[in-house]
Amino acid sequence: MYKIVEKKALAPQIFLMDIEAPRVAKSAKPGQFVIIKMDEKGERLPLTISNFDAEKGTVTIVVQTIGCSTKEMEKYEIGDSFSDFVGPLGQASELMSESIEELKKKKIVFVAGGLGTAPVYPQVKWLSEQGVKADVIIGAKGKDYVIMEDEMKKVAGNVYPCTDDGSYGYKGLVTNKLKELVQNEDKKYDLVIAIGPMIMMKFVCQLTEELGISTIVSMNPIMVDGTGMCGGCRLTVDGETKFACVDGPEFDGHKVDFAEAMRRQTMYKSQETSKTEGIKPGCGLEGGTK
Amino acid sequence: MSIKKRVPIAEQNPKIRATNFEEVCLGYTQDEAVEEASRCLNCKKPMCVTKCPVAIDIPGFIQHVKNREFAEAVKVVAKYSALPAVCGRVCPQETQCESKCILGIKGDAIAIGKLERFVGDYSREYNVDISQTKPKNGKKVAVIGSGPSGLTCAGDLAKDGYDVTIFEALHEAGGVLVYGIPEFRLPKDTVVKHEVENVKKLGVKLETNVIVGRTVTINQLMEEEDFKAVFIGSGAGLPMFMGIPGENLNGVFSANEFLTRSNLMKAFKEGYRTPIRVGARVAVVGGGNVAMDSVRTAVRLGAEGHIVYRRSESELPARAEEVHHAKEEGVIMDLLVNPVEILGDEKGNVIGMKCIRMELGAPDASGRRRPIEIKGSEFTMDVDTVIMSLGTSPNPLIPLTTEGLDINKRKCIIAEDETGLTSIDKVYAGGDAVSGAATVILAMEAGKKAAKAINEMLIK
Numbered sequence: 060m061y062k063i064v065e066k067k068a069l070a071p072q073i074f075l076m077d078i079e080a081p082r083v084a085k086s087a088k089p090g091q092f093v094i095i096k097m098d099e100k101g102e103r104l105p106l107t108i109s110n111f112d113a114e115k116g117t118v119t120i121v122v123q124t125i126g127c128s129t130k131e132m133e134k135y136e137i138g139d140s141f142s143d144f145v146g147p148l149g150q151a152s153e154l155m156s157e158s159i160e161e162l163k164k165k166k167i168v169f170v171a172g173g174l175g176t177a178p179v180y181p182q183v184k185w186l187s188e189q190g191v192k193a194d195v196i197i198g199a200k201g202k203d204y205v206i207m208e209d210e211m212k213k214v215a216g217n218v219y220p221c222t223d224d225g226s227y228g229y230k231g232l233v234t235n236k237l238k239e240l241v242q243n244e245d246k247k248y249d250l251v252i253a254i255g256p257m258i259m260m261k262f263v264c265q266l267t268e269e270l271g272i273s274t275i276v277s278m279n280p281i282m283v284d285g286t287g288m289c290g291g292c293r294l295t296v297d298g299e300t301k302f303a304c305v306d307g308p309e310f311d312g313h314k315v316d317f318a319e320a321m322r323r324q325t326m327y328k329s330q331e332t333s334k335t336e337g338i339k340p341g342c343g344l345e346g347g348t349k
Numbered sequence: 350m351s352i353k354k355r356v357p358i359a360e361q362n363p364k365i366r367a368t369n370f371e372e373v374c375l376g377y378t379q380d381e382a383v384e385e386a387s388r389c390l391n392c393k394k395p396m397c398v399t400k401c402p403v404a405i406d407i408p409g410f411i412q413h414v415k416n417r418e419f420a421e422a423v424k425v426v427a428k429y430s431a432l433p434a435v436c437g438r439v440c441p442q443e444t445q446c447e448s449k450c451i452l453g454i455k456g457d458a459i460a461i462g463k464l465e466r467f468v469g470d471y472s473r474e475y476n477v478d479i480s481q482t483k484p485k486n487g488k489k490v491a492v493i494g495s496g497p498s499g500l501t502c503a504g505d506l507a508k509d510g511y512d513v514t515i516f517e518a519l520h521e522a523g524g525v526l527v528y529g530i531p532e533f534r535l536p537k538d539t540v541v542k543h544e545v546e547n548v549k550k551l552g553v554k555l556e557t558n559v560i561v562g563r564t565v566t567i568n569q570l571m572e573e574e575d576f577k578a579v580f581i582g583s584g585a586g587l588p589m590f591m592g593i594p595g596e597n598l599n600g601v602f603s604a605n606e607f608l609t610r611s612n613l614m615k616a617f618k619e620g621y622r623t624p625i626r627v628g629a630r631v632a633v634v635g636g637g638n639v640a641m642d643s644v645r646t647a648v649r650l651g652a653e654g655h656i657v658y659r660r661s662e663s664e665l666p667a668r669a670e671e672v673h674h675a676k677e678e679g680v681i682m683d684l685l686v687n688p689v690e691i692l693g694d695e696k697g698n699v700i701g702m703k704c705i706r707m708e709l710g711a712p713d714a715s716g717r718r719r720p721i722e723i724k725g726s727e728f729t730m731d732v733d734t735v736i737m738s739l740g741t742s743p744n745p746l747i748p749l750t751t752e753g754l755d756i757n758k759r760k761c762i763i764a765e766d767e768t769g770l771t772s773i774d775k776v777y778a779g780g781d782a783v784s785g786a787a788t789v790i791l792a793m794e795a796g797k798k799a800a801k802a803i804n805e806m807l808i809k
Contacts, residue, residue, distance in 0.1 A: 101622055102622045103520075284609060286518055286746070289605050289610075300597065
């Protein structure tokens, strides 16, 4: 059993949890994810790691309640436990395989969409520890939905919040903000790392292709085991089939077939009704909640 | 009953069982088992034993069954195997022990598998104590993977007094017994769980949710956690695909994914939250036991099930019993047929599979006649789900994260035949991780040999 030692709301429908998992906390690296199974009947839910503390033995996850399983998860309180917590899964961020000298020469900007802000944080934090200050664009629906801005400011260069409704920061999409930074404010970025909803990552990649900036995305497809066994998370990258769980989750965004990836995320949509009869409405569909 | 004829065994009616996940074969009653056991000639030089990968004293346990000394029979089998109720169900006895039975020359070979199953089930139902071990010696051994090879290796080492910990990547122990083989062939909550419990009763510790290579490395286990030896039994879990157009359409699954959702995650049961997608007509591509398991699962979930295999029936790699059961349950065999392309609608859902008919040519390297395409014979199968069951390969994670661990070009870990020793000192491997996908019992044999070698190394 894996105990919840901290829980707090970050925004409407978004909450954070610190979970006791000493082995995972010790081996986790930025860019990796975990799988949680809440109880006997639960699904295996992939969630990105948003922080970890090897000394305390805890791993932080940030969750958005978008389906039955995540709504169920929201009911868990400090002191409760999940039956299963496994990780870290996937490859560490590609940044970690580059030399610090190379990284210091680069201007890096992260584009974080909604919940994607959570997995961006450990990468920005790690860069900061290496003496590299990256910029971060945080996108959200409105002011109340901007998460982790204060933490981010402590480790990032510039932080640019953007809201769809203009209630906070820049009014408009993250792609417009990025375009403005590059074209009007003369920012010269060598690398964009985009993490967020697939549709956002797709549009960021379209833009950065025009702008000629290398872009890494973190994919969040449906998966079961997370160790390469099921192949449910397969994606086409540069014409080749890749498994997001073991080959990723990060890929060269300009080579990902987003149309296929987005279509595959709907794989179980038609099963929703049949599977949930006799259970609870809205249950049974949690693939890709990362 | 003539000595030539096997005592028949009860099975669920095919029409009924095709709609449920209860076990197909119901097993012998005590009287039936005794009657079948009485046919055994108790040969002086039992040939059956020579064909058993773990060399169970087959006539020995059968004589106890014949004499109604069932608990004694349990103890005889337990000396050799930790998984009798599993092996009695899933071993290919017809090509192993039973193939050498003298009775088989003029009649039916004795039903060794069914009797082993009877003994395994008796042990569970009557709670026979088989937890005896040598005094603890305090030496720690790590076993990676809780499938057949890992459980066997761990069990044998625990019997020899070692302090064994099994590290399992998934949330439940059993490996392929839990995620791969369906409930209707191998019940999980009763049979598998019980045999895993038996291994734990020997003092073996089990840590689930530990992915060796990610959560912890072999190096860390040996240097930071004081394990004196490591056995890698991580299996062959990676699915293969054909590489034909349309394989990433919605509705195409690896057999691994389909079976894992149904078996491990229990998607077939109400109340379990993992979804499973099965359409009205399902094509399972492949002809092995995993293909039969997949198609029979699809039938039970309400679909019309097809096996699509590029050779003919006599080349099917699946056990004859599985093919027979599948046909009884209404599975349609589309033989000498090979998929060329999977077709999708504008939303990316599978709406058909383009195939080509095949004929058999001269034998290939495997000794089986090579399938050759018949030109111009393309046709489209009307299916909405395709399950690829083309075999699996070992997971590269451990070799990738363990410096000095050699693998061959099939990604299998290189290990000595008799001991399982790998290219790293004190690190052993066995089962599908070494052989590529094979059987439960061969994995158990490898686990046994490695346990013996580890004991000989550490006892010095």
